Amino acid sequence: MTLPTPLAVLVFALGVPIALLAVVVDPRLWSLGVSYGFLVLAAMATDALLAVPRRALTVELQAPDRIHIGETGVAEIRVGTTGRTRTTRFEVLPEQHGPLDPARLDRLEPTSGTGAQGRLVLTPRQRGRIIIDAVWLRWQGPLALVRRMHRFAVDAAIDVVPNVRGAQPGALQFFSNEAVFGTKTQQQHGEGSEFEALRDFTVGLDRRHIDWKHSARHRRLLCKEFQIERNHQIVFAFDTGYLMRERIAGIPRLDHAINAALRLAWICLRAGDFVGICGFDARIRSYQAPTRGRSRFASIQHAIAALSYNTEETNFTLGLAELNLRLRRRALVVLFTEFVDTVTAELMIGSLQYIANRHVVVLVTLRDGDLQQAVDAEPKDFAAVAEAMIAEGFQRDRGVVFERLERMGLHCIDVPSTEISVALINRYLLIKQRGLI
Numbered sequence: 001m002t003l004p005t006p007l008a009v010l011v012f013a014l015g016v017p018i019a020l021l022a023v024v025v026d027p028r029l030w031s032l033g034v035s036y037g038f039l040v041l042a043a044m045a046t047d048a049l050l051a052v053p054r055r056a057l058t059v060e061l062q063a064p065d066r067i068h069i070g071e072t073g074v075a076e077i078r079v080g081t082t083g084r085t086r087t088t089r090f091e092v093l094p095e096q097h098g099p100l101d102p103a104r105l106d107r108l109e110p111t112s113g114t115g116a117q118g119r120l121v122l123t124p125r126q127r128g129r130i131i132i133d134a135v136w137l138r139w140q141g142p143l144a145l146v147r148r149m150h151r152f153a154v155d156a157a158i159d160v161v162p163n164v165r166g167a168q169p170g171a172l173q174f175f176s177n178e179a180v181f182g183t184k185t186q187q188q189h190g191e192g193s194e195f196e197a198l199r200d201f202t203v204g205l206d207r208r209h210i211d212w213k214h215s216a217r218h219r220r221l222l223c224k225e226f227q228i229e230r231n232h233q234i235v236f237a238f239d240t241g242y243l244m245r246e247r248i249a250g251i252p253r254l255d256h257a258i259n260a261a262l263r264l265a266w267i268c269l270r271a272g273d274f275v276g277i278c279g280f281d282a283r284i285r286s287y288q289a290p291t292r293g294r295s296r297f298a299s300i301q302h303a304i305a306a307l308s309y310n311t312e313e314t315n316f317t318l319g320l321a322e323l324n325l326r327l328r329r330r331a332l333v334v335l336f337t338e339f340v341d342t343v344t345a346e347l348m349i350g351s352l353q354y355i356a357n358r359h360v361v362v363l364v365t366l367r368d369g370d371l372q373q374a375v376d377a378e379p380k381d382f383a384a385v386a387e388a389m390i391a392e393g394f395q396r397d398r399g400v401v402f403e404r405l406e407r408m409g410l411h412c413i414d415v416p417s418t419e420i421s422v423a424l425i426n427r428y429l430l431i432k433q434r435g436l437i
Contacts, residue, residue: 001149002048008145012040047141051148056082059135059152063122067130068163069255073122075156077108079137090116091138095151098130099160124160126252126309132156162305163259164266198222232437233274233290233331234428236261237323240307241281241314243338248417253366257336258304260364260421264334264428265304269294271432276331277303280319282312287326316351324355332437334362334424341397349401353408360437362411362427369416371395 004012015036058080067073079090094103101123108118124130134153140146201210201221209224238244238261244254265275269292276290277300288303314337323333333355339345352361374391377384402412411431415423431437 003147003149004044005140005144005147008040008044011145012037015040043143044145047143047145048148050143051141051146052081052088052139054148054150057137057150057152058082059137059154061120061132061135061154061156063132063156063158066159066161067122067124069124069127069160070163070249070251070259073124073158075103075120075122075132077118077120077135079108079116088116088139092118092120093136093138094120094132095134095136096130096132099126099128100124100130103132122158123250125247125250127160127162127255127258127305130158130160132158162255162262162301164262164301197225199225231272231274231292232432233276233327233329234265234268235276235278235290235323235327235331235333236265236304237319237333237335238277238279238304238307239281239314239319239335239337240279240285240310242311243314243340244336245309245311246338248366248368252309253338254307254309254336256366256417256420257364258307260424261334261336262301262304263421264424265300266297267425267428269297269300275300278319278323279307280322281310281314282318283315284319284322285310287323289326290331314348316348320351320355324358327359330359330437332360332362332428332431334364334428336364338365339398339401341394342400345401349404349408352405352410356408356410360411360431362413362424362431363405364413364420364424365398366420367414367416 060078060080061075062077063075064073077092079092081088090108092105092108096103104121104123105118108116122130132154134151134155136149136151138147138149140148198211198214199222201215201223205223211222211224215222238254238257240254244257245252247253248256268275272292274290274292275296277286277288278284279286286303286307288300291299316337320335327333335352337348339348352363355361371391371394374387375395377388379385379388398414402414405412411427413420413423413427
């Protein structure tokens with residue numbers, strides 16, 4: 001496709017006043033305007049002939065096989081020319097579809113004799129598959145009077161997968177030793193429920209663990225030492241309703257939850273625990289019974305990555321009741337969800353109270369930084385004051401809900417998206433150390 005450039009249109013339009021002026025001066029000079037028009041058309045035709053032809057171009061796109069959600073990917077693009085030594089500038093527009101923001105061309109540097117090369121920055125919005133069907137190229141002739149365009153098929157497919165990067169070192173702030181990650185077999189002491197041995201009582205130990213009978217027999221204070229159990233059931237329950245589609249830091253709440261759950265799942269499997277998956281909104285969408293072993297991480301990752309984004313309202317009564325029926329023994333249930341106010345949280349509180357009677361429940365939500373910014377912002381007009389009051393009301397309602405849940409014995413985590421992994425891992429280690437499961 002060959003089109004005139006704005007410069008060519010402007011130059012051709014200048015011929016109109018020239019022709020009119022020539023006719024006013026002498027009617028016999030009308031041919032001067034016609035000749036000017038033909039001269040411009042001839043220059044455009046010459047420019048089109050001198051421009052790089054389509055058959056001399058080759059386009060190569062090297063895209064990554066996968067991109068982790070929350071990160072950006074880079075696709076290398078190379079435009080090659082054959083039989084040409086003149087430097088030509090190209091413009092690139094990818095033809096794409098899928099959960100992706102418009103690809104941004106980082107740079108496309110022309111190189112003499114070899115065309116040009118550059119990078120396309122890809123920013124996914126959610127999990128799924130990105131398809132780049134073709135790349136549109138646009139370039140000009142040496143006189144900048146014509147612009148040529150052509151579509152080059154590339155057919156590149158990129159999978160957007162959950163982020164399974166390793167947990168941050170700060171996640172181990174509760175333990176200085178590698179109690180979970182150690183490669184050697186060692187005894188893990190803590191406040192578990194399995195008796196390990198007796199030791200002399202020292203300052204700092206819990207007086208509740210003093211064994212008075214053996215202390216009287218040996219005539220010195222002896223304290224019980226317990227071993228942390230390794231065969232607990234850990235179930236990750238994901239709310240896949242419409243509230244989890246809200247974006248925080250560019251990606252949905254559900255993907256933040258998935259990234260944190262995968263990191264903790266890997267730690268749980270390394271610690272010898274069983275890990276299961278449950279996803280629900282209006283109905284149960286996915287369920288995988290708790291399994292153990294490091295080799296099961298791939299299947300757990302696949303099951304979590306298959307959780308879809310739904311627009312239905314979450315039915316906590318159905319989802320949590322079904323989960324409670326499927327769990328035959330006491331487990332640690334980590335629920336990733338979201339609520340708006342105390343009214344919408346009533347059904348969730350009732351269902352959580354029912355399941356908390358048998359299991360240890362950790363409720364994980366993401367704190368929206370925009371609410372805090374609205375509260376802390378300096379009011380400049382009445383609209384800003386109204387926004388601050390509404391935001392403070394939402395925060396107060398969330399505080400009331402968390403207070404009720406904590407009185408019921410639940411563990412609540414409400415942190416920004418950047419801190420969810422560390423907070424969740426720390427809470428898991430604390431529950432294990434205290435033997436609450």
